[in-house]
Amino acid sequence: xxxxxxxxxxxxxxxxxxxxxxxxxxxxxxxxxxxxxxxxxxxxxxxxxxxxxxxxxxxxxxxxxxxxxxxxxxxxxxxxxxxxxxxxxxxxxxxxxxxxxxxxxxxxxxxxxxxxxxxxxxxxxxxxxxxxxxxxxxxxxxxxxxxxxxxxxxxxxxxxxxx
Numbered sequence: 001x002x003x004x005x006x007x008x009x010x011x012x013x014x015x016x017x018x019x020x021x022x023x024x025x026x027x028x029x030x031x032x033x034x035x036x037x038x039x040x041x042x043x044x045x046x047x048x049x050x051x052x053x054x055x056x057x058x059x060x061x062x063x064x065x066x067x068x069x070x071x072x073x074x075x076x077x078x079x080x081x082x083x084x085x086x087x088x089x090x091x092x093x094x095x096x097x098x099x100x101x102x103x104x105x106x107x108x109x110x111x112x113x114x115x116x117x118x119x120x121x122x123x124x125x126x127x128x129x130x131x132x133x134x135x136x137x138x139x140x141x142x143x144x145x146x147x148x149x150x151x152x153x154x155x156x157x158x159x160x161x162x163x
Contacts, residue, residue, distance in 0.1 A: 078107035085110055091119065 016036060017027050078085060082103060086096050088110055097106060 075102055075104040078103055080107070088114070088119075092117070 017024075017032050019039070085103075085107055089096055089106075092113055094109075094113065098109070101109070
């Protein structure tokens, strides 16, 4: 280092101490560093605040533009009963209602899930149920008749023992 470099460094330090601790004839190094640390954040905080305000304004403008471009969806009654929506969501292992979700939003979520992962629903009507019940009763009756015939051939005993 040359003598000029050393003098420049001393002048730089002197200016820093004068700005950090005005009116002080002597200053400790710790006091100077503390004052400088406090002075820098004030400037940077003001700059950060200004940047944050600008970013907020930009975001708000972008959101306003996005809202203007997207048509508003009206929340209506879902076209299917509420219990059917709940049943289908349960079949898929999904929560019935998300936080602050309306019936219309719930229906839209179900519709999106069904589009991604379709499931064929088997809807039993009352007639189908009655027909199935009769068919099962007939099958049970046939099995009872078969067992009765086996019982007759076995000699009519109540219990079956090896012969």
